[in-house]
Every structure is written in structure tokens, then in C-alpha cells.
Amino acid sequence: MTITKPAFIDINQVSVVYDSKKGPVTAIEQIDKQINQGDFICVLGPSGCGKSTLLKVIAGFIQPTKGTCQMEDKLITQPSWERGVVFQDSTLYPWMSVQENIEYGLKMRQVNPTMIKERTESILEQVGLLHVKDAHTFELSGGMQQRVAVARTLVNKPKMILMDEPFGALDALTRLNMQGLTRDLWQEEKTTVFLITHDIDEAMTLGNRVWVMSKNPGKIEKEYQLDYTYQALTDERHRVSVDDKYLTIKNEILDIIGA
Ligand SMILES: Nc1ncnc2c1ncn2[C@@H]1O[C@H](COP(=O)(O)OP(=O)(O)OP(=O)(O)O)[C@@H](O)[C@H]1O
Numbered sequence: 001m002t003i004t005k006p007a008f009i010d011i012n013q014v015s016v017v018y019d020s021k022k023g024p025v026t027a028i029e030q031i032d033k034q035i036n037q038g039d040f041i042c043v044l045g046p047s048g049c050g051k052s053t054l055l056k057v058i059a060g061f062i063q064p065t066k067g068t069c070q071m072e073d074k075l076i077t078q079p080s081w082e083r084g085v086v087f088q089d090s091t092l093y094p095w096m097s098v099q100e101n102i103e104y105g106l107k108m109r110q111v112n113p114t115m116i117k118e119r120t121e122s123i124l125e126q127v128g129l130l131h132v133k134d135a136h137t138f139e140l141s142g143g144m145q146q147r148v149a150v151a152r153t154l155v156n157k158p159k160m161i162l163m164d165e166p167f168g169a170l171d172a173l174t175r176l177n178m179q180g181l182t183r184d185l186w187q188e189e190k191t192t193v194f195l196i197t198h199d200i201d202e203a204m205t206l207g208n209r210v211w212v213m214s215k216n217p218g219k220i221e222k223e224y225q226l227d228y229t230y231q232a233l234t235d236e237r238h239r240v241s242v243d244d245k246y247l248t249i250k251n252e253i254l255d256i257i258g259a
């Protein structure tokens with residue numbers, strides 16, 4: 001008899017139908033996918049195809065109308081610190097310092113104060129914010145605020161981090177830096193990442209798996225397994241070499257999402 005290990009995340013025939021004033025809206029239909037521990041999944045697709053809906057199911061913010069979503073064989077029924085979420089405009093607490101924002105979740109969970117101090121310092125160092133730990137968040141640039149949001153999630157040592165267009169509001173250079181930081185943290189922390197983006201290059205250079213969705217109804221049309229992110233990890237300047245295969249895949253994705 002072979003005993004198969006349960007998938008880290010098992011999305012099993014998941015459909016989500018919302019009630020709206022105009023009647024039921026099928027946001028996603030029969031999505032069936034597994035995520036392995038340590039995967040970096042990037043999700044692309046046209047606006048309204050159900051990307052955020054899928055993220056909310058995995059995060060435990062909403063329940064599927066049909067099907068189930070499980071983490072390590074346990075049904076996901078509510079949000080948990082084990083699955084940290086970062087949004088594009090993650091709101092930080094303006095009355096707290098950078099450090100207090102980051103410590104907040106651990107304090108709520110009554111983690112031991114020495115551990116809180118250690119973890120907070122270490123994550124502040126990793127995201128390059130140790131020098132502004134006592135500043136208020138409104139004194140920081142947009143990129144720095146987003147680093148606080150990422151740090152605030154990672155300090156909990158979640159098993160998985162879910163990001164909904166986390167870098168969409170950042171300028172191109174800051175965005176590149178944040179992509180590099182996220183890739184490095186993924187490797188260092190051996191965490192699992194699920195990241196939604198509209199940027200095909202971002203998806204192709206970060207994810208080891210890229211899911212491309214189509215809409216009406218929202219489905220995963222195609223998956224690509226890529227190694228550009230590993231290239232970037234080993235490249236001295238953290239870049240990937242854009243080869244013919246890269247361009248072919250990029251064009252295929254553009255065709256699927258109808259851009
Ligand atoms: N709470 C809700 N009530 C009713 N309909 C909703 C709700 N949330 C989302 N929808 C609808 O479900 C569909 C999918 O929405 P979703 O936000 O998941 O798309 P998305 O792919 O994240 O889009 P975008 O790229 O614009 O963020 C859309 O048609 C949207 O209008």
C-alpha cells in the first residue's frame with residue numbers, strides 16, 4: 001500500500017458564486033489545483049477573472065460555493081496567521097511606529113516578549129528597515145511602507161504568504177527591488193508564495209509556476225513551470241536572460257489574457 005502525502009494546498013473543484021443585485025455572478029468555476037510546499041505561484045489574468053476570489057478562498061476569507069480548499073489535509077474555514085496576506089494598499093496603523101506595526105500580530109498571539117524582540121529585529125534587518133524602526137509609517141516612502149507590510153506578515157513565520165498585486169502602486173525601480181526582496185525571502189524562509197499580478201514579466205521572473213486565468217467563467221487556462229526565478233537567484237545582478245522560450249511564452253500568455 002502506498003501512502004501519498006496530502007498536498008500542501010488542495011484546491012478541489014472550487015467554484016465561487018456571488019450574490020449580486022443583478023443576480024448570481026460565477027467568479028470562478030471548478031478550479032482544481034494543488035500547491036506544493038515551497039512553490040512560488042504567480043497568477044495572471046484579465047480584470048474580473050476571479051484572481052482575488054481564488055486568493056480569498058485560500059486565505060479563508062470566503063468559503064467556496066462548491067468544492068473544498070484544504071491546507072495539509074485540513075479544511076480551510078477561516079483566516080489564520082499561518083497564511084499571511086499582503087494587499088496592494090495594505091493599511092498600516094498610522095499611530096504606531098514601524099516596529100510596533102510589525103510586532104502587533106505577535107503581541108496579539110501572546111508570543112513571548114524575548115521572541116517578539118528577536119524576530120522583529122531580524123525581519124527589520126532582512127527588509128532593510130532597521131534604521132527607521134522608530135519612525136511613524138506615514139513618514140516612509142511608498143516602497144518602504146510596502147516593505148513594512150511584507151515584514152508584518154513574515155514576522156509571524158506563516159507557512160504561506162498570499163499577495164494580491166502587492167507592488168502595483170510602486171514605481172518601476174522600487175518594484176524591481178521589492179520583487180528581488182520577495183524572491184530572496186521566499187528562498188531564505190522556505191515559505192510558499194501565491195502572488196497575483198498584472199505584470200507578465202513579474203510573474204515569469206518570480207514564479208516557479210505561473211497560472212494564467214481566463215474569464216467568464218474564471219478558470220485556470222494554462223500553467224507554466226519556469227526556472228527564470230532560479231536563474232535570477234544565482235545571477236550576480238539578479239537578472240534573467242530573456243531567451244526565445246521566454247518571448248514565446250510571454251506572447252502565448254498575452255494571447256490567453258487577450259491583451
Ligand atoms: N463581493 C462580491 N460580490 C459580488 N460580486 C463580486 C464580489 N467580489 C467579486 N465579485 C465579482 O466576481 C468577479 C471576480 O472578481 P475578482 O475580484 O476575483 O476578480 P480579479 O481577477 O481579482 O479582478 P482584478 O484584476 O480587477 O482585481 C467579478 O465579476 C467581480 O465583479
Ligand SMILES: [Mg+2]
Nearest residue numbers: 051052053164
Ligand atoms: Mg483582484
